[in-house]
Amino acid sequence: MKGSQKNSTNKGENTNKTEEKPQQAKSQHVTDDIHTNIEQIKQNIGHNTDVIFRSFQLGTTKLKAAIVYVDGLVDKDLIQDQILKSMIYDLSSIYSEEQLSDHDHLKDWVNNNVISVSDVKEEKSFDNVITSILTGSTALLIDNINTIFILGTTSYKTRSIEEPITESLVRGPREGFNESLADNRALLRRGLPDPALTMLEYEMGVRSKKKLLLVYMEGITNPDLLMIVKKRLEKFDLDLALESGYIEQFIQDDHFSLFPQVQSTERPDRVIAALTEGRVAILLDGTPFALIAPVTFSMMLQSPEDYYERWIPGSLIRLLRYFAAFITVFVPSIYVSFISFHQGLIPTKLAISIAATREGVPFPSLIEALLMETAIEVLREAGLRLPRPVGQTVGLVGGLVVGEAAVKAGIVSPIMVIIVAITAISSFAIPQYSAGIALRMLRFGAMICAGIWGLYGVILFFLLLAIHMCKLKSFGVPYISPAAPYRLRDWKDFIFRFPLLIMKKRPQMMRTLDDKRQKGNS
């Protein structure tokens, strides 16, 4: 990343102050002559038809000026009403010749008295000018002034704030992030109007030049964690950052682990909750998915709804998700090992009926299980990519018709269909899509182990998994904490969600600077 860390927009100020360091030694500087300047810009981006050059004269003077912008990225009304109009008409009524002759004075005067646009920057490097134009700003060039005004006129069509599709809740805010960083930032600010909420801006992608925000709570987030995140964000060099998934893959700890080590979410409330727990969030322009780091495995099985519901139903539903996660990974493998190794462990009458239903099935149970699980993964993928009405048909046809036909044809046993259906449904009960994928992949490993070694293999697989998860860390936080390392205080919000009343402190594993969540008498 050729990142330049800009300002920290705290204390509620909107305008950006430039603390720009000259970066590119090669880049040419703006000259006094407007024609040279325009030529310079034209050389770079002038061949594009969407780049508009508009020359005019300042008021009634002979002083030449021009604006350059990209059509479609700017707010044309703003340019016409607040820039062109004030430069051409309003200026003439109040200007004096001597003011115009003094170039420095003219610059300040234009800045202070003429342009009624809130976001104004002065730029001397052409590279930055061109970047700004391409991201929707308008460049204002005036003859005899050796800087170019960059006016924040960016305005493009964005999606309105809608309900997040991948993380819908029964109870909870219906707002989700959209593709506009400004909107997303505003959502966070609105949810947490606290001066401690700090947003650092980075630029991502040498070519895509996406804005990236590193959000944290000053005075809560541990500085060591912040340093790790900053270091990782600055370390890599990326051409293109289309989605926060790009960033996630560069900053994660273990590239070979199946488990997501950064949480992605569409929900502002989730991000805000994470921030107040001492985590950091990363927002990228152009994607509704914010990243939260560090994460633990238990977070993958949590939903914001756990906290919005009263604590007993919240806890039980969370417990249910742990069961669902277990079912997703282990039920097919346990079934396979029971059927082909440990028939004695099945209750007699069930064993008899299973044996009866498997009669005539030509494949060993492992092959049968792999076949069906693969089939359901294919169906899921197919249903996901198709337009919604067709997708549902695929699910229906696949699940019901093919399933029943396969049973009737004697290729698979009905019990296997039940097992596959249960695992598929359980995997959808996991609130994090990426965690669900991880567990679904692990299921295949477990099944193969079960097919080779039986229940012993399943246990071996479980041990391997446990070893891997114990080893895994997300930004310095152990992945399965608070189970290991054992931190009793954090168990209040682990498998069960205890009443908010007794969750008086922030998670211990985050080592926050400010421990107290409730200023109670504790």
Place this chain on the structure above:
Amino acid sequence: MFQLLKIFLVCCSLFIISGCWDSKDIEELAMEVGAALDKTNAPISSLDQGYRKKNIIKMTLQNISPKSSPQSDKGGQQQKYENVTGSGDSILEIFREISLKKDVPPYGAHLKILVIGEKLVKEKNLQILLALFDRTFEVRDSCIILIAKGSAAQTLKLATDVPAFTLVGIEKNRYRSVKMLPAIRLGKVMSNMADHANFIIQSTSTKKRKVKFNGGAIIKGNTNRLIGFLNEDEVAGLNFITGEIKGGIITGRDPKTHGLISYEISSVKSKIIPHLDGEHISFDVNIESEGRLNEEHVHAGNAFANKFLKRAEMAIKKEVEHLVHQSLNKLQKKYQIDVAGFNEQMRIQFPKEWLQLEKDWDKRFSQAPIKSHVSITIRDYMIKGKKEISD
């Protein structure tokens, strides 16, 4: 790189050389649910030519094989089970011989019931007979053991869905009858025999494909052979002595009207109190029972009347005392064997003296006077009758 390749090869070999040999899909097993052992004198069949054996034991295995499963669409009365018979000199030999006749191997983890023929247990040591079932890891210790009067194989040919399950089901009815012994399972039988203890096993009789649990088969310790049976009433009496009763009824006769009185047992507590006076041994057996008056043919009018209840209690008490006496009589006089746990109480109360008594305990027991004290309380008269205001 070479190191990695080595590890990879080792991993690959794991796939090839391990584990899978144990894999056997469930439908490729013949699940045994019941087994019967009988003495036989079957002549060597023409199939067994060139095979030196005497055919002492006949084993019948009740298999549920998927081929005769309830799921088949053929309709009609298709048998859900299949009985496979083999004979030979040792149990394992018979098992292996069955493999010469059947395509799928028998699988013993679901063996629920093992019936042994009367003649076989009289002749052969039970410990030796059951050794294979005990040694193999497949058969569970929870497998129920029964002794069949007559042929054990007949017990597995009942006219029910799966005879083995029927037998297990009957065993669960102990809460409804006093005439059934607590189920004795393979693990318990083996531990009793290792203890050289006497014990009693539920016995069954089969006639015309119908079974009844009637009485108990007494196995003498050390020899581990069957020495005789108790009939149903004697089993009831024995159950009262041991207190192993979960429910059931006792029928007595009203001394005044000679009408029938049925008493449904809710609970029975019994305590055996041993007394030792020098060489002289005696016992008191205290039996306390509570229950309900469910049916009476007396027409006393008011079942709530205390006088009637007293009478009823007396009648039941007499009946229980009679049962207890009867079974003690049989045990002491006829078989001269202690299967009711008197020895255990003696050992607990007089541990030092027990060392001397232990040797010829059965003989001493058979001469010991035993007094029984029965107390019956009728707690509940169901809804018949009305409250009596004054006695």
